[in-house]
Amino acid sequence: MNLQLRHVTEDNFFDIINLKSELKQEKEYKLFESMVGSNAFFIAFASVKGWINRAIYDGDTLIGFATHGFDKEHNRYEMVSMMLGHKFQGKGYGKPALRAILDDMIHEYDCKEIYLSVIPENESAIRVYTALGFEPTGEIVKAFVDEHIYCLKVS
Template structure:
């Protein structure tokens, strides 16, 4: 496994937009999928809020998408989205992807804490976040779904 974060470019745009977290979403471009907002939605959020969009690769294969940045309204660094294409689920990518994103955020921002939110019933994502060291803050992000907020405190 060789996880790489690659800057989103025009050449990668449609490949990333068409990468879906659920096979049922293959024929649709929607704002929200079952476990995550669509990549198209988050690319738009990156443009508006100044977040950093990245394609996620394992060697030369596009497997996912992420975006992160400083969220001014909350005054903190956030992992805004992390998605893995449905065809790659169950292959052990979750923890290595999350660690690669954390490492890049620390390198770029020198941040001491990273926040994220997870849809309340996404047990797989919650388990990955907790395995890496994120802990619930007790706060809830109100969006399309209630999303408990987690924080990773770094050295």
């Protein structure tokens, strides 16, 4: 495994927006997939929020995508989105990819806490998040669907 985070560029833009978290999404172009917003949605949203997008690669293979930034409304740093393409799920990428994104955030912002939201039905994501130290805050955010908030205290 040779994970790298890269910027979204003209060269990888279409590959990123075509990367889907579920096979059934391959032929559809929706703003929201069942467990995550589309990559196109987050690229656009990041452009107006001042957030950072990262393409996740294993060597030269695009495997995922993430967005992070400072949420001014809640005065906190958030991993706004992280997804792995459906072909790369269940292959041991979840924790290393999440660690890479968290390291990127810590380096970029020197933050002491990192927040994220997750759909309660996304049990596999919750297992990865809690395994790396995220804890539920009890807060629920009203997004496209209700999402539970988790926090990681950075030491």
